[in-house]
Amino acid sequence: MSTSNLDPALAAGNRCTLTGHEARHFGWRVEAGIGHVTLNRPERKNPLTFDSYAELRDLFGRLKHATDVHAVVLNGAGGNFCSGGDVHEIIGPLVQLAAPELLMFTRMTGDLVKNMRACPQPIVAAIDGVCAGAGAILAMSSDLRLGTARSKTAFLFNRVGLAGCDMGACTMLPRIIGQGRASELLYTGRNLGGEEAERWGFFNRLVEPEALAAEAAALAARLVAGPTFANGITKTMLHQEWNMGIDQAIEAEAQAQALCMLTGDFRRAYEAFVAKQTPVFQGN
Incomplete structure (x- = not known):
């Protein structure tokens, strides 16, 4: 990162x-x-x-x-x-x-x-x-x-x-x-x-x-090789959602996903898709 x-x-x-x-x-x-x-x-x-x-x-x-x-x-x-x-x-x-x-x-x-x-x-x-x-x-x-x-x-x-x-x-x-x-x-x-x-x-x-x-x-x-920041968020949510109801989980995931949309890896994936290339993630 x-x-x-x-x-x-x-x-x-x-x-x-x-x-x-x-x-x-x-x-x-x-x-x-x-x-x-x-x-x-x-x-x-x-x-x-x-x-x-x-x-x-x-x-x-x-x-x-x-x-x-x-x-x-x-x-x-x-x-x-x-x-x-x-x-x-x-x-x-x-x-x-x-x-x-x-x-x-x-x-x-x-x-x-x-x-x-x-x-x-x-x-x-x-x-x-x-x-x-x-x-x-x-x-x-x-x-x-x-x-x-x-x-x-x-x-x-x-x-x-x-x-x-x-x-x-x-x-x-x-x-x-x-x-x-x-x-x-x-x-x-x-x-x-x-x-x-x-x-x-x-x-x-x-x-x-x-x-x-x-x-x-x-x-x-x-x-x-994947989006390691996003992978860390996935692990966090998989663990934390054990103690959540469905409404809490959906809101927590909405916040987590919005955070991931601020990362460079999200933009890199989009730009690679447009260029018909494989994204090279950097973990940030």
């Missing part, structure tokens, strides 16, 4: 770049406007820890200010997506904590989901192998999901003595796959195979495991 007329002091507090940012507890790189997050503990099927939860929360929080990232790909290393919270580094310590510290933890995990939904960049989850517990939540919280036939997604909180209402699952999952199907997964914690996940609408589509990374990157690149 152009900042040529932006006061430097305002830009300093509200604009940043994440190219070159070094993540400590997962992989991070920026290429051609795409931020790649790779959960990279393959020997344990990429579980989350207290550290990685907090760092993911903070990174997704910073993304709303990033000028060099216009889409995100979230994946796991070694043929698995994410096995959830690490049994030894999270689950074990949790059973020793009192209520205030437990609430600190659950609010931290919830804030990760909030930040994923609040960042304007569409998030493409590339899901292979195990996608369980908090890993399934990360997939659910993404905007688009590519999977493989061999993937196994499980909201397994019930199987470890917890409620299925974790990190927004009871509100978000029914909106993706329907109330009845979400209820089944949250009450039983059973595995959802890849083909079933696609049939239920959890996955947008299935790809071969060896093509998953390239397909996810290609989908993200297509988003980056």
